[in-house]
Amino acid sequence: MSKAVIQWIGGPVLKARASSPFHVHEALAVGEQRLLGEVIQLSGDTITAQVYEDTTGLRPGDPVEGTGLPLSVALGPGILGHIFDGLLRPLGDVTQHWFKPGLAAKRHGSFEFTPAVKEGDQVKGGQVFGEVAGEGPGRACLVPPNVSGRVVSVVEPGEYAEDATVLVLEDAEGRERKLSMQHDWPVRHPRPSAGRLPAxxxxxxxxxxxxxxxxxxxxxxxxxxxxxxxxxxxxxxxxxxxxxxxxxxxxxxxxxxxxxxxxxxxxxxxxxxxxxxxxxxxxxxxxxxxxxxxxxxxxxxxxxxxxxxxxxxxxxxxxxxxxxxxxxxxxxxxxxxxxxxxxxxxxxxxxxxxxxxxxxxxxxxxxxxxxxxxxxxxxxxxxxxxxxxxxxxxxxxxxxxxSFWALDRGRAQARFYPAIHPLTSYAEDVDTLARWWQMQGNSEWKAHRRRLLTLLEQQAKLERMARIVGKDALPDEQQMTLLAADLMNEGFLRQSSFSDVDRYCSPKRQTAMLNLMMQFIDQAEEAVSNGISPGKIAQMPILRKLQRLGEEFSEEMVADKAKVATEIGNAFAELEKQEAAHAS
Missing domain, CATH: 3.40.50.300 (P-loop containing nucleotide triphosphate hydrolases)
Incomplete structure (x- = not known):
């Protein structure tokens, strides 16, 4: 075991003179209370370390011991459903208002264990060797990635402590390895995999x-x-x-x-x-x-x-x-x-x-x-x-x-949730993910997305112009652009996390809502080209319904989207009929 003596300390950082070798990122026990620390620099016989606990009371001359292992955490079924500090120490193990100094990252619990291997089986790193009873996913027990061998013994199904030995292996060199339901892994080392897959x-x-x-x-x-x-x-x-x-x-x-x-x-x-x-x-x-x-x-x-x-x-x-x-x-x-x-x-x-x-x-x-x-x-x-x-x-x-989701203070102050600014945010995987949307039956997702972003960009430009000359001075086509952008902002992009109906929107519902609003915009633009003013379109009852589509168009109503589409078509037919009667 490596040992050193503190020479200098300032806040969470200390320097100590070593009497035996240490290595970078080695976990340490510092002082009489054995506070958890980690080596971050080596220079000759001097080590520099950072301490993960309050260093009040430490002084020059206090001992520092190396564990010989990198800073690690215990991974196992006891993690799920609990609250930990930054070093995976259970927040339940506290006294008064803080942790006991030097408290080890141990969990005290037992689980109903069922083995998935038997004596004589060959197992490899990352393999599931058992499962624990409980609700939800994440209940498998894994062989550590750097361990493999032949099963020498395995316990019978039953209740065991999380750190109790439940499996004994013999590796290729004839050494025994005892495994529990949990195993340690250094936090700064990525866990290995068999290969990366495309997203x-x-x-x-x-x-x-x-x-x-x-x-x-x-x-x-x-x-x-x-x-x-x-x-x-x-x-x-x-x-x-x-x-x-x-x-x-x-x-x-x-x-x-x-x-x-x-x-x-x-x-x-x-x-x-x-x-x-x-x-x-x-x-x-x-x-x-x-x-x-x-x-x-x-x-x-x-x-x-x-x-x-x-x-x-x-x-x-x-x-x-x-x-x-x-x-x-x-x-x-x-x-x-x-x-x-x-x-x-x-x-x-x-x-x-x-x-x-x-x-x-x-x-x-x-x-x-x-x-x-x-x-x-x-x-x-x-x-x-x-x-x-x-x-x-x-x-x-x-x-x-x-993906870059830029939150905007102006939208947040306007009580617009989520307050993500559509013109300063971006996503780079659109082309790849378009194929997934096609498989969900939305072949126009990419085109609709591009059109929506273009509409919002045009809105930003026109609003600057409208502040100078007034909105009513803009041509009808530009007024219609502002109306369409307002509809998309209010009816589609705004979404309340406190609404029972609108706090979640499935891909099918998103597709249906987007198609309905694009249908309205198409027919509105056609009506404007036929001489109907944007002001009359803004007074249509169907527009107010679309603005509240997130609240009123629930997941169960997605199958009735054709009914809403028919309402939109009928509303414009009635508007054109009224306009023709007025002209005559």
Whole structure:
């Protein structure tokens, strides 16, 4: 066991003189209380480490011991349905208002275990060797990716502690390996897979502005930047509840305590719309508030993505919500400053971009070692100061994501939800995902999407002109463009997360709503070309119905879309009839 003695300490960073070798990223036990730390620099016989707990009381001369292993977390069935800190320590194991110093990341629980292998079987890394009883997915027990061998013994079905030995293997060299339902994995090392697969299907979020305009692929990466009060946390909570992922990982990284308290209070009460059971049964929450040790905040992102990869390796689709990577970057900056490193842009360390890449590149759709298919989709919130998207964290993040959902303060203040600005957001997988929409029966999805974005862009230009000359001074065609854009904003892009009818919108319902509104716009433009004024079209009762289509056109009514289409046709026929009678 490597040993050292503290020479200097400043906040979460310390320097110690080593009497035996250490290695970078080795986990440490620091001081008499054995606080958890990690080696981050080596220089001769001096080690530099960051400590993941409050260092109050540490002083020069205190001992530092190396574990010989990298910073790791225990992955197993006991993760699901619980709340942890940034190092995967259960929040239930607290005294008074904080953790016991040096508390190990252990879970105390037992599970009904059923083996899936028998004595004499050959098993390989990533293979399922058993399952535990319980509701929801993610109940498989995996052979660690770096372990393989012949089964020497396996326990009978029954209830066992999560860390109890349930399987004994003999590897190719004749050594015995004892396996429990959980295994350790270093958080900074991506878990291996048999190969990456193309991201050719969307992760359906149930939010029309996302699925229709800016979809994220299953196994893809999305950024959600926005200033204070633009609705990042509310949108991520909606995505967690309604997206079509099997497992939800929610990490609150450096967020304010009151916001995290709301998440911790609300999530356990949410109902899973798939099963009607508690959503927490397939959710893991990692809570690391802004007043927790800054080094643990830096590690929380890696802990979350490691947990996501563990469930991915079980052949599940995982969605990871990180709120927010800006606070994580601030932790990097603080530790970097204490190390005396040369600061880069805005004081962030020069390696900010590569650390962001390390995180986002672990999102993927893969073929698992067991031969199945799993995915991790990452949605990272960014909190740029004053909503400035040119700041380093946002600008670097844009390099590594495929979907960029820019939240707009003006839309948020106008109570427009989701407050995503359609002209500053983008998605790069549209061409690939168009094939999926065709398979769902929407062959015109790509064309409608392009037309909708063009309409919104024209609206932005015309509104600037209307503020100068007045809306009534615009030609009828341009007034009709403004009317059509208002309809799409109010009737299609606006969606209330508090509405029982409209908080989720399936792809079939999105397709039906978009087709109905495009039909209205086509017929309205034809009517304007025939001499009918946009003002009369704006007074049509059918328009007001379309503006409330999200609330009044439920999932059960999708089959009746032809009835609404007929109403639109009849409304324009009546308008043309009235116009002809007036002209005569």
């Amino acid at each position: 050719d299907a969307p992760m359906v979020t149930g939010q029309r502005i996302l699925d229709t305009l800016f979809p994220v692929a299953r196994g893809g990466r999305a950024a959600l930047p926005g200033g204070f009060g633009t609705g990042k946390t509310v949108l991520q909570e909606s995505l967690a509840k309604w997206c079509d992922a099997d497992i939800i990982i929610y990490v609150g990284c450096g967020e304010r305590g009151n916001e995290m308290a709301e998440v911790l209070d609300e999530f356990p009460e949410l109902e899973d719309p798939r099963t009607g059971r508690p959503l927490m049964e397939r959710t893991v929450i990692i809570a690391n508030t802004s007043n927790m040790p800054v080094a643990a905040r830096e590690a929380s992102i890696y802990t979350a993505i490691t947990v996501a990869e563990y469930f991915r390796d079980q052949g599940l689709a995982v969605a990871l919500m990180a709120d927010s990577t800006s606070r994580w970057a601030e932790a990097l900056r603080e530790v970097s400053g204490r190390l005396g490193e040369l600061p880069g842009e805005s004081g962030y360390p020069a390696y900010l971009a590569s650390r962001l890449a390390d995180f986002y590149e672990r999102a993927a759709r893969v073929k698992t070692l067991a031969g199945g298919e799993g995915s991790v989709t990452v949605i990272g919130a960014v909190s740029p100061p004053a909503g400035d998207f040119s700041e380093p964290v946002t600008s670097h993040t844009k390099r590594y994501v495929r």
